[in-house]
Amino acid sequence: MSTVSPQGLYAPGFERDSCGFGLIADLDNRASRGLVDAALTALSRLAHRGAVGADGRSGDGCGVLIHRPEPFLRAIAAEAGLSLGRQFAAGAVFLPTDPQAAAVARDTLAGTLVAQGLRVAGWRVVPVSREDCGPIALAGMPRIEQVFVDVEGALTPADLQRALFLARRAAERALADCAEFYVVTLSATTLGYKAMVLPDALSAVYPDLARADLASSVVVFHQRFSTNTAPAWKLAQPFRLLAHNGEINTIEGNRHWSLARGARWSTPRVDFSALQPLVSLTGSDSQSLDNMLEALLVGGMDLLQAMRILIPPATSSLEYKDPDLAAFYEYYGLSLDPWDGPAGIVLCDGRYAACTLDRNGLRPARWMLTDARQLIVASETGVFDCAPESIIAKGKLGPGEMLAVDLQAGKLLHSADIDAINRDRAPFKRWLKQGVTYLTSDLVDPSLAAEPFDAATLRRFQKLFQLTREERESVLRVLAETEQEATGSMGDDTPFAVLSHQVRPLYDYFRQAFAQVTNPPIDPLREQVVMSLTTQIGREGNVFEMTPANARQVMLNSPLLSQRKLRQLLALPEFVHAHARLELYLQHREPLAEGLRRLCREAEAAVRAGAILLLVSDRFPEPGSVPIHALLATGAIHH
Numbered sequence: 083m084s085t086v087s088p089q090g091l092y093a094p095g096f097e098r099d100s101c102g103f104g105l106i107a108d109l110d111n112r113a114s115r116g117l118v119d120a121a122l123t124a125l126s127r128l129a130h131r132g133a134v135g136a137d138g139r140s141g142d143g144c145g146v147l148i149h150r151p152e153p154f155l156r157a158i159a160a161e162a163g164l165s166l167g168r169q170f171a172a173g174a175v176f177l178p179t180d181p182q183a184a185a186v187a188r189d190t191l192a193g194t195l196v197a198q199g200l201r202v203a204g205w206r207v208v209p210v211s212r213e214d215c216g217p218i219a220l221a222g223m224p225r226i227e228q229v230f231v232d233v234e235g236a237l238t239p240a241d242l243q244r245a246l247f248l249a250r251r252a253a254e255r256a257l258a259d260c261a262e263f264y265v266v267t268l269s270a271t272t273l274g275y276k277a278m279v280l281p282d283a284l285s286a287v288y289p290d291l292a293r294a295d296l297a298s299s300v301v302v303f304h305q306r307f308s309t310n311t312a313p314a315w316k317l318a319q320p321f322r323l324l325a326h327n328g329e330i331n332t333i334e335g336n337r338h339w340s341l342a343r344g345a346r347w348s349t350p351r352v353d354f355s356a357l358q359p360l361v362s363l364t365g366s367d368s369q370s371l372d373n374m375l376e377a378l379l380v381g382g383m384d385l386l387q388a389m390r391i392l393i394p395p396a397t398s399s400l401e402y403k404d405p406d407l408a409a410f411y412e413y414y415g416l417s418l419d420p421w422d423g424p425a426g427i428v429l430c431d432g433r434y435a436a437c438t439l440d441r442n443g444l445r446p447a448r449w450m451l452t453d454a455r456q457l458i459v460a461s462e463t464g465v466f467d468c469a470p471e472s473i474i475a476k477g478k479l480g481p482g483e484m485l486a487v488d489l490q491a492g493k494l495l496h497s498a499d500i501d502a503i504n505r506d507r508a509p510f511k512r513w514l515k516q517g518v519t520y521l522t523s524d525l526v527d528p529s530l531a532a533e534p535f536d537a538a539t540l541r542r543f544q545k546l547f548q549l550t551r552e553e554r555e556s557v558l559r560v561l562a563e564t565e566q567e568a569t570g571s572m573g574d575d576t577p578f579a580v581l582s583h584q585v586r587p588l589y590d591y592f593r594q595a596f597a598q599v600t601n602p603p604i605d606p607l608r609e610q611v612v613m614s615l616t617t618q619i620g621r622e623g624n625v626f627e628m629t630p631a632n633a634r635q636v637m638l639n640s641p642l643l644s645q646r647k648l649r650q651l652l653a654l655p656e657f658v659h660a661h662a663r664l665e666l667y668l669q670h671r672e673p674l675a676e677g678l679r680r681l682c683r684e685a686e687a688a689v690r691a692g693a694i695l696l697l698v699s700d701r702f703p704e705p706g707s708v709p710i711h712a713l714l715a716t717g718a719i720h721h
Contacts, residue, residue: 102131102305104460107435111489113297121301124465126282128305139216142308143318145276149300164204169233173268176224194252198245203230214286219278264316271432276318321372324429330367395482396441396612409510417625436486443481451475517633532645661695662688667707
C-alpha cells in the first residue's frame with residue numbers, strides 16, 4: 083500500500099493519467115519541417131485535455147519526442163562549439179539549479195558514459211524563454227541542458243542504445259539523492275522536449291522547436307492531465323519511448339512483479355540483477371511502463387514483441403480463431419503479467435512508430451493515412467488540418483489493436499500484420515502442448531475427495547474463522563447453489579471494517595482499488611471477453627530466453643482449489659517431491675509479528691531446498707493453538 087506523507091494526503095502511488103496524445107509519422111522516413119509544425123499545431127489543440135494552474139500559464143505538462151533530427155543536432159552542436167564524429171548520440175537532461183550540484187551531476191553522467199566506452203563531446207545549455215512560463219512552472223523549473231556523446235570505434239545501433247541505457251542507469255543510481263536530476267532522453271534515435279506549460283506555449287518556451295532546420299520523420303506528442311498529483315517537469319510526457327492516455331490499474335502488482343522477476347532475468351547483453359529496481363516505484367504509472375518497455379527492448383526484444391507482451395489483447399477467443407497466435411500470448415503470459423489499462427499508448431523507438439490500445443479499449447485512438455504517405459494518430463479528431471481528398475484510409479483502433487509504422491521497411495503494419503510476425507517467432511503451440519499441464523475438475527480423480535467435516539468440527543471451524551450465519555446464508559449459499567454473486571442494494575449501510583464496532587474478518591478491510599470515476603463500468607459481456615480466472619503454478623523462466631523450458635507450468639481454470647483438485651495437484655510428477663507444507667499456527671506464546679517472520683523464513687528455506695509449490699494450511703488446528711490469518715501469511719510470503 084502507498085504511504086501518505088505526514089504533511090498531507092498526497093501519496094505518489096495515487097498518480098493517474100487521462101490525457102491527450104498523438105503522433106505523426108512519414109512511412110518513407112522522410113524528415114520535414116512541415117511534419118514538425120503539424121505535430122506542434124495538433125498539440126496546441128489538446129490544451130483542453132490538461133488543467134491550467136492558478137497563474138493561468140502553468141499547465142500539467144506537455145512535450146514532444148522527435149525522431150533523430152541529425153542535421154539539426156549537428157547544427158546546434160556546432161553553434162555550441164562542439165565537434166561530433168560520424169556516430170553520435172544526444173540527450174536532454176534536467177539538472178539542479180545549484181551550479182555546484184549541476185556540475186556534480188554532469189561529471190557523474192560523463193563518468194558512467196566513459197565507463198561504457200563512450201565519450202562526452204560536450205554540453206549545451208538549451209535556450210529557454212522564462213517569460214513564457216507561469217510562476218508555478220518557474221518555481222519548479224530545472225536547469226535544462228543537452229549532452230552530446232561521441233562513439234569511439236563502431237557500435238551497432240542496438241549496442242549503442244544499450245551502452246547509453248547502462249550509463250544512464252548507473253548515473254541515476256549514483257545520483258539517487260539528487261531529486262532534480264532527470265534524464266529526459268539519452269538516445270541515438272530520439273530527442274525529447276517537455277515542460278510544465280500550456281501546449282501552445284511549448285515552442286515559445288523552447289526556441290529550438292521553432293528553428294527552420296528542425297526536421298523529422300516522426301513526432302510523438304502529449305498533453306498531460308494530472309488528476310491526483312501536483313504537476314512536475316519530469317512527469318510531463320512523452321517519456322523516453324512512449325506517451326500514455328489513461329491509467330495502469332495494475333500498477334502496484336506490476337511494480338512488485340518487476341522486482342521479483344527482474345532479479346532472475348538475464349541476457350548476454352544485460353545483467354538485470356544489477357539494475358534493480360527495473361521500473362520507477364514512486365513516479366507515475368506511465369513512467370513505470372516506459373521503464374519496463376525500455377528494459378525489454380534493451381534485453382533484445384523488438385518493439386512489436388515487447389508491446390504485445392506488456393499490453394496484450396483479449397485472448398479468450400483466440401484459441402478458436404488462431405491457436406498459434408493464442409499460444410504466443412499464453413507462452414509469454416507464463417513469465418510476465420499484463421500491464422492493464424485503460425491505456426492508449428503512442429510511442430517511437432527509432433525503428434517503429436506505433437499506437438496501441440489495451441484489451442478493454444476504453445481510450446480513443448483515431449488514425450488517418452494521407453496520399454503523402456503520412457500516418458496521423460490522435461486521441462481525438464480535429465487536431466490535424468488535412469484536406470478530405472488527401473485521405474486514402476482512416477479508422478479507429480479497437481480494443482487490443484495495434485498500428486505501427488516500420489520506418490526501415492516503409493510499411494504500415496496493422497494488427498494482423500503484427501500478429502503474423504509474433505506468431506511465427508517460435509513454435510509456441512508445440513512447446514505449450516509438451517510442457518503445460520491443464521488441471522480442470524474433469525481430470526481429477528473422484529477418489530481423492532477429502533472426507534467432509536462432522537457437524538461439531540464444522541461448527542468449530544465456523545467459529546474459529548468468524549463465519550456468521552448471515553454470511554453463510556446470504557453469500558456462500560448463493561455462490562454454492564447458483565454460482566452467482568450475492569446482490570446488494572444501493573442502501574447498504576454496512577460500515578467499513580475499519581469504522582465498525584464489530585470484530586470483522588481481515589478480508590473485510592480490503593477493497594478493490596480502481597479508477598471508478600474516470601472509467602465506464604465494465605459490462606458482463608466485456609468482462610467475460612477480457613477477464614480470466616486462469617491461474618498458473620510452477621517455476622517461471624527467463625522471459626528473454628525463447629525456449630521450451632519456459633512453458634513447463636500447471637494451469638488451473640480457477641484460483642479456487644477443491645480438496646480433490648489440491649490432492650491431484652500435489653500428486654503431479656513435478657510437485658510430488660517438490661512441495662512443502664507450512665502450518666499457519668503460532669507457537670507457544672509467540673507474538674504475531676514474530677510468527678509471520680518465522681513463517682517467511684520457513685518458506686524461503688523450503689524454496690531454497692528445492693520446493694516449487696508451498697502449501698500454507700490452517701486445516702488442522704491443534705487444541706489451544708492460535709492461527710495466523712491466511713491473508714496475512716500469504717501476503718507476507720508472497721512479498
